Amino acid sequence: MQRKDLFDLSDRVIVVTGGLGQIGRQFALEFIDRGAKVAILNRRIPDRAALAEKFPLDSGRVEFFAADITKKESVKAALAGIVEKWGVPHVLVNNAGIDTQPSAPPEVSGPFEDFPEEVWREVLEVNMTGTFICCQVIGGAMAKEGRGSIVNVGSIYGMLSPVQDIYAYKEKKTGKPFIKPVAYCASKSGLYNFTRYLATYWGRKGVRVNILTPSGVWRETQDAEFQANYCARMPIGRMAMEDEYNGAIVFLASDASKYMTGSNLVVDGGWTAW
Numbered sequence: 182m183q184r185k186d187l188f189d190l191s192d193r194v195i196v197v198t199g200g201l202g203q204i205g206r207q208f209a210l211e212f213i214d215r216g217a218k219v220a221i222l223n224r225r226i227p228d229r230a231a232l233a234e235k236f237p238l239d240s241g242r243v244e245f246f247a248a249d250i251t252k253k254e255s256v257k258a259a260l261a262g263i264v265e266k267w268g269v270p271h272v273l274v275n276n277a278g279i280d281t282q283p284s285a286p287p288e289v290s291g292p293f294e295d296f297p298e299e300v301w302r303e304v305l306e307v308n309m310t311g312t313f314i315c316c317q318v319i320g321g322a323m324a325k326e327g328r329g330s331i332v333n334v335g336s337i338y339g340m341l342s343p344v345q346d347i348y349a350y351k352e353k354k355t356g357k358p359f360i361k362p363v364a365y366c367a368s369k370s371g372l373y374n375f376t377r378y379l380a381t382y383w384g385r386k387g388v389r390v391n392i393l394t395p396s397g398v399w400r401e402t403q404d405a406e407f408q409a410n411y412c413a414r415m416p417i418g419r420m421a422m423e424d425e426y427n428g429a430i431v432f433l434a435s436d437a438s439k440y441m442t443g444s445n446l447v448v449d450g451g452w453t454a455w
């Protein structure tokens with residue numbers, strides 16, 4: 182007897198917000214390889230030539246929708262386009278997010294007491310309200326169909342406070358302190374109970390809602406000092422490669438996790454074990 186592939190995603194319609202970014206693109210490529218139809222929502226969509234360098238456009242399994250997730254009408258328009266092309270999505274990955282990098286200017290990476298209110302609002306707007314809107318619009322459509330899987334993307338900095346010592350080298354270099362800001366941490370933290378709320382709300386409607394917790398991904402543009410400090414604190418001894426969350430996202434998107442909802446899947450090289 183042929184056993185069913187638990188991780189099968191063929192012909193599932195999957196929305197990845199922020200799918201042009203570092204981790205989101207890896208999610209999209211993994212889903213496309215597995216035969217899914219992937220709709221990427223991003224604020225700005227580059228021209229076809231630029232997209233062709235990063236995605237297998239000839240596969241016919243990837244489409245791009247210009248959408249600002251903080252604007253309900255924009256997400257509704259994207260959903261209408263997806264439904265027209267492929268039908269109501271089966272999976273929503275709320276991956277789009279904004280953060281303050283160690284390269285950020287002092288105005289947005291200084292002491293908590295001076296952290297600008299408008300930046301606080303902007304980060305909460307994208308990371309929390311954007312996720313809320315996508316769940317309302319796209320998750321709501323999935324609930325009407327009586328099926329679906331939503332994966333919110335959290336962060337170790339939404340579970341624990343950042344270790345500020347990692348960033349202390351910046352002050353020695355620039356003379357200005359770098360404090361990993363509160364806004365990203367608070368916004369990501371809110372997603373954990375948002376996930377549990379929706380998991381229970383849609384529990385009997387067939388829509389599962391889980392959260393994936395990644396830790397830091399290696400980027401060529403990161404300072405060597407930042408990478409060394411981060412890795413010294415990391416039990417596994419290195420940062421994640423950008424495709425190392427793909428196994429977790431396939432698990433959460435597919436029927437392999439069909440009895441799982443309201444849960445937090447931590448894939449963090451052991452960061453939260455200390």
Ligand SMILES: NC(=O)c1ccc[n+]([C@@H]2O[C@H](COP(=O)([O-])OP(=O)(O)OC[C@H]3O[C@@H](n4cnc5c(N)ncnc54)[C@H](O)[C@@H]3O)[C@@H](O)[C@H]2O)c1
Nearest residue numbers: 199201202203204223224249250276277278336396397398
């Ligand atoms: N990279 C990391 O080290 C890391 C660690 C933990 C968690 N995360 C989380 O993983 C997710 C992806 O991170 P990444 O590093 O790939 O980010 P990234 O900056 O490379 O990509 C984010 C994408 O989201 C898009 N986006 C931002 N605001 C948007 C909006 N209003 N509407 C539509 N699209 C919007 C951006 O254009 C970009 O394409 C984020 O939620 C992030 O917080 C990342």
